[in-house]
Amino acid sequence: xxxxxxxxxxLTIGAGGGAYPAAFRLARAGLSVxxxxxxxxxxxxxxxxxxxxxxxxxxxxxxxxxQRRFADLGLSGQVQVDYPRMVAHKDxxxxxxxxxxxxxxxxxxxLQLIPGSARFIDPHTVAxxxxxxxxxxxxxxxxxxxGADVFVPPIPGAEHCLTSHDLYKPDPVLKILxxxxxxxxxxxxxLETASFFAAFGTRVVLLQKGPQILSGMDPNMVxxxxxLLSPNIEMILNADVERVEAxxxxxxxxxxxxxxxxxxxxxxxxxxxxxxxxxxxxTAEIGIEVGKHGIVVGPSLQTRFPHxxxxxxxxxxxxxxxAAVRQSLVAAHNILGGDRALDYADFHHVPTTIFTLPGxxxxxxxxxxxxxxxxxxxxxxxxxxxxxxxxxLEAMGGxxxxxxxxxxxxxxxGWIVGIDAGQLIGEIGLAVAKGLTAHDLAAxxxxxxxxxxxxxxxxxxxx
Numbered sequence: 001x002x003x004x005x006x007x008x009x010x011l012t013i014g015a016g017g018g019a020y021p022a023a024f025r026l027a028r029a030g031l032s033v034x035x036x037x038x039x040x041x042x043x044x045x046x047x048x049x050x051x052x053x054x055x056x057x058x059x060x061x062x063x064x065x066x067q068r069r070f071a072d073l074g075l076s077g078q079v080q081v082d083y084p085r086m087v088a089h090k091d092x093x094x095x096x097x098x099x100x101x102x103x104x105x106x107x108x109x110x111l112q113l114i115p116g117s118a119r120f121i122d123p124h125t126v127a128x129x130x131x132x133x134x135x136x137x138x139x140x141x142x143x144x145x146x147g148a149d150v151f152v153p154p155i156p157g158a159e160h161c162l163t164s165h166d167l168y169k170p171d172p173v174l175k176i177l178x179x180x181x182x183x184x185x186x187x188x189x190x191l192e193t194a195s196f197f198a199a200f201g202t203r204v205v206l207l208q209k210g211p212q213i214l215s216g217m218d219p220n221m222v223x224x225x226x227x228l229l230s231p232n233i234e235m236i237l238n239a240d241v242e243r244v245e246a247x248x249x250x251x252x253x254x255x256x257x258x259x260x261x262x263x264x265x266x267x268x269x270x271x272x273x274x275x276x277x278x279x280x281x282x283t284a285e286i287g288i289e290v291g292k293h294g295i296v297v298g299p300s301l302q303t304r305f306p307h308x309x310x311x312x313x314x315x316x317x318x319x320x321x322x323a324a325v326r327q328s329l330v331a332a333h334n335i336l337g338g339d340r341a342l343d344y345a346d347f348h349h350v351p352t353t354i355f356t357l358p359g360x361x362x363x364x365x366x367x368x369x370x371x372x373x374x375x376x377x378x379x380x381x382x383x384x385x386x387x388x389x390x391x392x393l394e395a396m397g398g399x400x401x402x403x404x405x406x407x408x409x410x411x412x413x414g415w416i417v418g419i420d421a422g423q424l425i426g427e428i429g430l431a432v433a434k435g436l437t438a439h440d441l442a443a444x445x446x447x448x449x450x451x452x453x454x455x456x457x458x459x460x461x462x463x
Contacts, residue, residue, distance in 0.1 A: 004136070008034045010335065011126050011139040013118040013280050016044015017324035018145030018312025022332035024104075027111035029336060034137060036128045040115030042101040044147050044312075046321040047094060053168040054192065056090040058355050061199035065357055069394040081200045083177035094170050118146075120282030123305050141307045141335045144283070144295060145328065148275040148313035157244030160251055161271035164189055178202055178267035182253045184241050186213040188354045190272035191229075195356040198232035205264040207239040207255055209273075214354065218366040220401070221415040225360045228397040228418065236264075244269055277314045291316070300341035301331045307339050323350045351429040353422035358398060361425035364413025364432040367403050377403040377412060380438065382458035384418045388449035395419045400458045402428070402441075409438040409462070420451045427455060438462055 010026050012019035015037035027033045039048060046052060060081060105113055116130035127136045150163045161184065166173035181197055183190045186208030194204040208215075213235055214222045226235070239255040239262075246252075251269035255262055277294035288303045289296040293316025301309045309331040312324030326345060333343035353361040370377045383399035384390040398418025405412055414428045431441060441459035446452045 005125065005138040006135065007138045008032050008140075010034070010141045010143065011036065011118075011137050012143040012145055013126070014044060014143075014145035014147055014312070014314075015039070015042045015113055016145060016147050016312065017046055017321045018147065018314065018328045019044070019143055020101075021325050021328040022143055022145075022311070022335075023111055024108055025329060025332040026335060027108050031110060031335075033111045035111070035113045036116050036118045036126075037113065038115070038117050040113070041098055042105060042113065043097065044145075044321075044324075045149075047097055047101075049165045049167075049169040051321050052097065053090045053094055053170075054164070054196075055355060056093050057086065057168070057196050058192070058357070060086050060089075061196045061357050064199050066393070081177065083200065084175055087172060087175050090168070090172075091170050118280055120280060120286045120288075123286050123308060141339070142309070143328070143331050143335075144280060144303075144308065144310040144314055145312045145324070146278040146280050146314050147324075148277050148294075148319060150271075151274045151276045152271055153273055155241055155243060157246070158271060160244045160246045161269045163271050164193070167193065167270070174268065180266035180268075181205070182251060182264045182266040182269045183207065183272055184244075184253065184269065185209075185272035185274070186215070186235065186237075187272065187274060188214065189274075190270070192355050193270060193272060194233050195229055198230035199357050202232065203266075204233045205266065206233055206235045207241055207253065207264065208235065208237050209240055211237055213237070217354075218362060218368050218415055220368060221360055221362060221366070221417060224398055224417040225354070225356065225358075228358055229356060275313070275319065277316055279314065293317075299330075299344035299347065300334055301327055301345060302334065302339070302341065307335075309334070317345070317347045318350045320350060320352060323347075326350075346433065349429060349433040351425040353425060355422060358395065358418045359421040360398075360415065360417045361421040362413070362415035363425055363429040364411075365403060366413050366415060367401070370403065370412070376406055378406055378409070378438075378462050379403055380458040380460075380462045382454040382461065384451070384454070387419070387451055387454055389451045390419045392449065393419065400424070400428075400454045402438075402455070402458045404438050404459075404462065411436055411438065411441065411459075414458075424452055424455065427452060 009031035010033045012035045015035040020042050023033045116128040118128050181204045183194045183206045194206045239257050241255045243254050252265045295310035295315045297310045297315050311327035311331050313319040330343045330345045351363045380402040385396045390396045400416050402414040403412050411431050438459040
């Protein structure tokens with residue numbers, strides 16, 4: 001007996017940043033849209049266990065660091081964080097935003113969210129396993145936006161480790177501030193988390209498998225950032241973790257470095273070695289190509305089936321929430337255009353921020369990348385040691401580096417380490433994406449006394 005299929009114009013597999021911007025855009029254009037998600041709520045991992053909750057923790061650390069810098073002015077340098085209350089604050093922010101999203105959903109016609117796990121039956125049929133049974137949909141268009149999940153390598157004892165999921169989800173596993181923490185993985189999630197907890201007074205040992213923290217990022221940027229981080233973080237390079245053991249309430253991590261087995265011990269061990277795309281069941285079986293980093297798509301976000309799109313972390317192109325939002329809208333525009341490639345995602349000009357304390361951010365081509373490609377660039381520089389805002393806040397480490405094409409002086413990329421990095425990178429990113437030149441940046445009167453004026457000064461440094 002054939003199960004009856006419901007017909008819908010668009011179905012999104014997932015309800016995060018790669019899905020809901022498109023869902024709202026298409027529903028408001030008059031199309032019938034169904035979002036499916038196992039969590040049953042909008043905003044995906046960003047709100048559940050990623051960007052928002054982790055930055056709620058981060059900003060508390062930033063305030064603590066600021067108070068310590070001004071201890072001589074009477075602000076207590078010994079202020080301590082009440083970690084359980086901070087967790088409650090984080091949970092409250094998540095609850096507030098979930099309520100906001102629910103209200104947005106309730107007021108949008110033609111759009112519904114169905115809690116459940118989706119699988120492909122064929123290129124136009126998606127089955128959704130719900131709490132009330134399976135529902136099948138005939139879909140004119142599909143947006144795969146199932147995101148990514150924590151990767152846990154097959155290390156013996158890995159089950160004794162926490163993950164970012166355990167730290168940041170609503171009602172998280174970790175509710176008491178550890179005195180000691182071992183972080184396995186020196187990527188941005190591991191380093192950010194180490195930075196937050198170090199600000200709270202936790203002694204952190206960070207184990208990086210390779211020779212560079214933040215592997216794959218510009219080594220000059222990384223070398224500028226690391227000395228500015230808390231001395232509560234001990235970073236161990238070329239550490240190949242072999243196993244994790246639980247010793248009562250303690251966690252002991254055994255690793256090999258230079259041929260010798262060594263160990264690090266803490267109240268908590270955090271596994272932070274990366275994430276992997278969540279590929280919906282049946283994707284490969286219906287003929288959609290899945291590569292090493294996710295579902296294979298081009299800038300139009302279309303798979304081999306023009307009516308099926310893959311947006312956000314699931315395609316592995318730029319695994320960042322703001323990139324997913326833009327990709328979601330690209331998919332929506334191309335659906336409205338009759339599955340023709342009328343809009344394109346720019347995978348190369350997306351700002352990335354490492355939200356350590358202090359932070360770092362980058363976009364586009366750096367000098368190191370240019371040299372690897374045999375290209376020449378002209379570098380503009382500005383150090384925060386001469387910046388008025390940085391001096392006011394006693395946060396003068398780091399600076400701005402901009403990289404321009406010889407001749408045209410078009411801005412190709414840049415990085416920032418230190419104060420306001422995550423906020424400044426957007427201005428640089430827009431300049432890169434729009435092809436602005438050193439002359440354009442130098443001629444713009446950015447505000448004083450704000451750190452953004454360093455962008456124009458970095459541009460003027462090349463003249």
